[in-house]
Amino acid sequence: MNGYPDGIVKQQPEWLTRQGLFDLIYLRLRGAGQRLSLVLLDMLAVGLLWILVSYVVSWHTRSVVAYTLVPWWLFGLGVVEAAALWESFGRSLGFKVARRELRSRDGGPPSFPQRLAYFVGWHFTVLPVVGLLFDPSWHERVSGLTPAPFTMEGRVPTPWWKTSAGVYVAAFLVVSLAAATSTTISEESLRRLFTEAHRTVKFWKALFSPDTSILLASIRDLLVTVFMAVIATSFAVVVSVPLSFLAARNLMRGPVGRSIYTVLRGTMSIVRSVEPVIWAIIFLVWVTARRAPFAGVLALFVHSIADLTKLYAERLESIDPGLIEAITSTGANRLQVLRYAVVPQIINPYISFTLYRWDINIRMATVVGVVGGGGIGQRLFFYLKNLAWQQAGTVMILIVILVWAIDYLSARLRAKLA
């Protein structure tokens, strides 16, 4: 070796080679991360169930809501101990998700002392995290147990109610349903649901005997609503089309491009999360209630920009790069590439998305009217508030016809474009 006699140049120990160091640091860290995420999953599961149970209990026994029922440190301790017990003495949810189970090093099932050692060692290994960096980790060395891949070989399948993870999922579903029903359904409201149905009879009757005297005025408001949707959509398209190119990941390369992409997409998803109704409230205060339809249009406009930019950009991200390469290789400039490679691929989906959004905006425009955003919704809400059932029913019929017609039209056109 190297021309020197053996023994003069000492062989590097294996862990000192580049690969060895890499293994030591990277693989150990990755393994520890994986173990830790399973432990965290178990803790999250236990914690969520605890919170739900105490939510239900406190809801029924006290008048205030409590999430843990005990001091927070006791909650933390309980969650950690429960997770440790679950992992040591059963097959926890985390192990189930990872498709693993505890086996003895020699392949047999774990004995009780082994599990106990695993449980005790768990505290000294997982809690300071350091122990997980060793392979096998400390508690596995102490107990002689290892998380082996789970196989069904030579076993009878256990029904779900005999596995701890199955019982957990069932309990979680039951408790969350109990929490959902107890928070949303109060005794009084349930009683009224069965005794006060007659309050709406007038409304249903009105659906069959509309008040024709308000028909013309209602159709006027219906037109306002349609124009609100049309104007909001068309102005939003003008803004979203250029924005969508800036929000497409495959077109925005480089550090500057990527940061523009990130900022734009983030903003859009935040704007999209706020319902048009909330936007309408903000704009109503801004432009005053005297210009109600304008506030409604602004609300729809802002929400449509965010929604359309996302839809458009996602479509841009899935275009076929082959065409772009083909046009580029003929020596075309950027504008020509856009005209002959990108636009033909996106034009039909763009029109289709726009029609879809227009359809949504018509519905939204009726809803935005409810907060005072103008159009037919405002009229409907006025009638409902004043308990003018017959008039409300008439307006409702008109809205249903409009939404139905627009829905049909937009679906037909979109089917044609697809």
Next chain:
Amino acid sequence: MSPATAVAALAKLDWTTFRRRATSFFLDWMIWGYIAYGVMYLLNKYWWTVPLERFYSTLTLPSWGWPLVIFGTLEMAIWSRNLGRSLGLRAFGYEIWGADGAPPRLGQRIKRALVWHLSVLPGGLGFWLSPARPWHDRAAGTVVQPAPAVRLAGRRKAIFSQWGLMSLLLVALTIWLGWLIIKIDIGVLVRRGDEGLRIWREMLHPDFRYFAVPDPVFELRNLPYSILDMAVITLFMALLATILGAAVAFPLSFLGARNVMGFNPLGWLVYLLMRGFFYIFRSIDTMLWAVIFAVWVLWGSPLAGVLALTVHTVAALGKLYSEQVEGIDPGPVEAVVATGGSRIEVIKYAVLPQVAPAYWAFTLYRWDINVRMSTVIALVGGGGIGDLLFYYKNEGDWAKVGAVVMVIVAIVWAMDYISGRLRERIT
């Protein structure tokens, strides 16, 4: 012509082409009607100066005005169709050509327009008696046919053709009308800019004082919940509505699928009833349902919101589910039927395995929508976190509104993300 030959002639009429030509004509007529409406509106706005309210509600037209509008627009539609390629013809891909294959001459076009009145106005006589080629085409020596795929050289660019100009006119007219009807006033955004800036500034400095502790003002309204409590209640509302809605829509979806219901009269009836129910209930928005249930149950109780969300969820999911059932591969169904399976067994062993992933995906999608809706349903008495939002907004306490809005954004954003990830997993 004897009745027998008339029936034979009618049988020769190509109904698809006829329907398309008729629809394209009505499209042109509607377009001119819309232009007439716009012109009237603009005349009223800039020249007549009749108050707009009166213009709408009384439709200030003299007694001869209505026939004038109807026949005037009809004439405009006819002449625009015959003297060029109108938008209606373009939309259906039609073009008028000479019978000899050359573009029609001006004389032919005028003749066609004139004969049209004799041919179509008396109840479409020209079509019924001469189904292959109606009278006006025959007299003018023209045919209406699909436009050739390859354009002749030297044709006008789209922008200079009649339909191109018409589309531009329609867009301009719509934006002009919309601008006036909605009373768009960009200036007010600037004039009241201070007010707008103040709202934004306060909302961006949110007041999270009552995030975990109930706001004392709500003790009066018997709502001793903090923002966090309300957020949890809102999530539960969406969860309950989605579960209930999916549970109801699941069996109904099979009743609304044509291939499951079969083609016997009873099956058709059930199918039509189900589909009609889905469509009508879907067209009424959740917010409007919430008003009805709020009056019924209790204004501001979460149950009203849950019921409103549930009704809309049933209709929306029912439609999506049953469309999915209609799109299944009939092979497995036939296989199960061949082994003598009952209708329930067909659903269990042949239909369900095919639709299950899509069902889950639709349900998750609906859950996402329900979370969005439940955040604002309080506005119409549906309960949930929106209660706080609208209370603080009415108080003008924008810092607290900002806090609530941020919580809403966090919830909606997280649910959007989770449901998107799960849907990716499923499909």
